[in-house]
Every structure is written in C-alpha cells, then in structure tokens.
Amino acid sequence: MDEPWYSSISDDLEKVERLMMDTVRSRNPELTEICRYVLGTNGKRIRPSICLLSYRACGGRSPGKARDAAAALEIIHNATLIHDDINDQGELRRGAQAAYKKYSIGKSIVAGDFLFALGYRLIGSSSPEVVDFIVDASVAMGAGEFDQKEFERNIEVTEDDYIKIIEGKTARLMECGAKIGSFLAGADDKMIGGMGEFAFRTGIAFQIVDDVLDVIGSESITGKRTGSDIMEGKPTLPMIYAMQDPVHGDELKEIFGKKELGWPEVADAIEMIKKTDSTKRCMEKAKRIAEDSRPLLDVIEDSVYKRSLIDLSDYIVSRNR
C-alpha cells in the first residue's frame, strides 16, 4: 500500500488487515478461504482509511474500537461486492476472478451473508450509535441498489436520479466511516456532522470517477473489464452526459436502451462517449465536489491526519484505478 494518505495511519491499517483476516476465520475451511480470497484482493481500503483518519483527526488516541469499525466497514463493503458481482455477472474484480466464478453462486451468496454478520459482530460491542450508523448505511445501500435497477437501460435517467442512486450505493457508507471515526474520538455533533458530510461528498466524487474509469480506464490497472457498466446497462453519469450530446446522443441512447448487448457494441459506445465532452464534464464535476467539500474540514484543527484526508480526497479524483 503506497497511496499518499497511508503513511500517517500505516500502523492502524496494518492492524486492520490482520484483524480482518482473523475475523473471517471459521470452522469451515472453504468459507474462510473464500472470505480471505475476497478481502485479500488488492482493495484500496478507502472506507477503513476514512474511518481511521477521522478518528485520528478528531483527536482519538486509543484506536481499538476505531480499528474494529474500520475492519467492519471493509468487511461489509466486500460482502456487497460479492453479491454485486453475482448480480452484475462481473467476471473480474480487482484483477482477480470474481468469487462467484471461482467458488459458485451459492457459496458466494452465503459467504457474503457471513461477511455481513461478521461485520455487524465486529461493531456490535460498540455503542448503539455506532451500530445505528452502520446499519443505516447498509439499509441505504440496499435501497440504492434497487434505485439503480429501476434505471437500468432506461434512457430517461437524469443526473438527479444518478446522484440519488450513488448516495445510497456508495456515499452513505463513506459518510458512516467518518461519523463512526469522529464519534469514537469523542467529537461533538457539529464535528461529526461536518466530517460525515465531507466523507459523503467524497463518496459522490469517488463514484463519479469510478464510473468514468469504466469508460476511459485501463483494464490492467482498474482490474475490471472496461465498459462493464455499459454492458450491464447501468445508469452512470458519463452515459447520462453523453446521451445529451447533439451528435452521438441518439445513437448512445439506442445502445443504452437495448436489452441485449455484445462487446463490439460496448466498444462502439465507449468510442462515441470518448468523442463527446462527457468524461471531461464528469471529472470537472467530481473535482468541484471534492474541492467544495474541503471547507467542511474546518470543524477540525490542522494535523497530519487532516492533511491525509485532503490527500485522500485529491487521490480520489486523480486516480487511475
């Protein structure tokens, strides 16, 4: 791990890694193997980092519970990834074979459920507030996935619909990480609110960039097949903007609205999107959201951890994976 914000919390992050691998040990060796396979694949650990940095930035000095929560967030996030891949029939995840491809759909459904339970167990001994933060985020993720399905291959999808979808799907769990971290550090409501809102907006920016990378990213770096979102008919901002293009918009609408697509058509769509100003507009929007969220950090004093939160936010809108 060598991203710029890691250094200030490298010790905490290493302990979180070990904690995750210990947590998923079960009496069934194959269940343990699947969980470790999924958790072990090269994730960016954004959610644990937000939680730990928020904890440290708010002055926390005994990070035991924050580490538990950080591990829980990553475990729950990975549970959703396992289930998402089944849903989306995604074959690659972080450059490795998706769990359901390697171990079967049935085992992957149960492994996901098992990870959810382990995540909740890790934070169950925390205060009711912490449990509330995380279950609220989990509930929002479910609703977000359904909102997304509603707009699959639906050319009427608007930017507002998209933002609503990614709020539930991505931003709420990021917000939750910051809220838990600052709450555990003893922050007051105003500080928790500010930190949460910063992470929430960071999550929105993160997802926009993720969706841009599906169009312009390099498969060998993102670890996912380029154009997967288009193949799956997912409503994304790059597609929404590109469908507004005066030259290519109509043809893209036709592709996006199709029930069945082949990879050659997906490649055509990518080429067309690249000819519009869509990905540029998306990146500008993501960068603006990230920049506009910085003043929210005024609720906390300057520190190496606050600096790392800004680094993380910078990374999110400049990354290539």
Add this chain to the structure above:
Amino acid sequence: MDEPWYSSISDDLEKVERLMMDTVRSRNPELTEICRYVLGTNGKRIRPSICLLSYRACGGRSPGKARDAAAALEIIHNATLIHDDINDQGELRRGAQAAYKKYSIGKSIVAGDFLFALGYRLIGSSSPEVVDFIVDASVAMGAGEFDQKEFERNIEVTEDDYIKIIEGKTARLMECGAKIGSFLAGADDKMIGGMGEFAFRTGIAFQIVDDVLDVIGSESITGKRTGSDIMEGKPTLPMIYAMQDPVHGDELKEIFGKKELGWPEVADAIEMIKKTDSTKRCMEKAKRIAEDSRPLLDVIEDSVYKRSLIDLSDYIVSRNR
C-alpha cells in the same frame, strides 16, 4: 394463526407482524413489495414465538424490546430463506412462488441483504449482549450452510455430520431467540442458559421433522415440493438412516451420490425411503430430543407461557407442515 401456543402471546405476535411490515417500508416501492411478499407468506413464526414466550415465561412485563427482537429474528430468518431458495433453486416456499422466481435473482439477493440490515437495525439499539446473541447465530448459520454444502451428494455423511449442520443452520437461531427473550426479561445466566438449551434442542427436533416432511409430507400442506431435499442432494437424517437399510441402502446411496437427478428418480427414492424404518427412526429421535429437553424448563416457574413453550415443542414434533 391458530397453533396452540399462539393464544398466550397473540397480542404480542400481532404487534410483531405490524412491526415487521412497518420495518420493511423503504423509499423504493418494489423493494418494500418484495420484503412484504416474503414476510407475508404464511410462516409459522416459530422464532418470534420462542423469543416472546421466553420473555414472558421469565417474568418480563414490558415487551417492547422483546417484540423488536422477535421481529428481527423473523426478518433475519426470512433473509436467509430468500438466499437459500436462490441457492437451492427451490421454486415454492410456503405454497407461494419463491421470491427469486417472482422478482429475479439479483433483486432477491439485494432484498435479502436489505432484510439482514433491517434485522440488525431493529436490535441494534438493544444492549450489546443482544446484538452478540444474534450476530453469533447469524455467523453460525453461514458456517452451517457451508457444512451442508460439503456433504451434498456425499454418501459418507454421518449422523454426527448432520447434527453439526443443523445446529448451525437451524438450532442456533432458535437458541438465540430464547436467550434474547430471557435476557431481556432480566433472567440470570443459569436461566438464560437453560432456556437457550431448551430452544436449541427444540431447533434440532424441528429440523429433523422438517427433513422427514420432505419425504412424507403433503405438498399442499407443507407448501414445498416433496423430495426437494433429495433433488438438491441435501444431507438429511431420513436419507442417512435409509442409506443404512440392508435392502434399499445401496440403491439409495447411488441416487444420493448422483450429480444430476430427475424427478422420477426422486419419486423412486421417496418410495424406497418409505419402505425402510428411516422416517420412523427420525420421528422417534425428534420426539425423544423434544421430551428430553422439557426438564430444562425447570429453571423457570410454571405459567401459561411455560405451558405454551411445551405446546410449541409438542407441535414441532407432531406437525404436518
């Protein structure tokens, strides 16, 4: 609802029904619909009943939190049913079309995850002990499902393997219901332990009878296709005992070990199992477990609720659905 133990807690059970239906309301109408569809199908409400009866039998008089926990148990149980049906390709559940058949696999996976989160949310505001009880049971369910998969179509499966499987798959959540109920009523550790053990054994007996009903039950009453377990290659006690039969054992082993089965073969297997003493032995075992568990209730004083727990235990080993 007219089972013998309902009367003493009918008011609580009705409130739990309403609580469940309210809990699953979400901003996405289809998500709400799926959850209500699953929860609304004619379940026996065994887990909420055990929780509420344990609470009342241990002297609890303000059942608000016990009702929350009862609803959470049923919601989590239904989450596992949705996912199990996808896994097992079961087409009918409680006489109705399985959710994944009616609404798609993808939506059902997310709806299950959503129900898990809602279940945890309902008990999240309870004490850490209660959260621990329920997440431990959820973790055990995951391991139980994996243990089961390990022995699918495996003719080497023993009675001990089977008991280990159903402990995780079924008995732990029942135990959890009794432990939460008695804990919330202020019971001491000895009482909680006794109530939990009673419910645990009741769960073992319950699952044995469930597996017998897969062989001898009537489809119109159980609401599931007879022989589904055989079709899916599930290790069950009726099959384990029948495979020991000197006359039909070898032929049953051959069928149980087959990778692909057709319904005519399943029907043959059912006829063969019926010719052995297997289901009789299973029912005797279930009844013995239920009877032997009664003295565990000596930890609590006599009451209408204790009587209902015994009624429930009687029902479980004499039911036809």
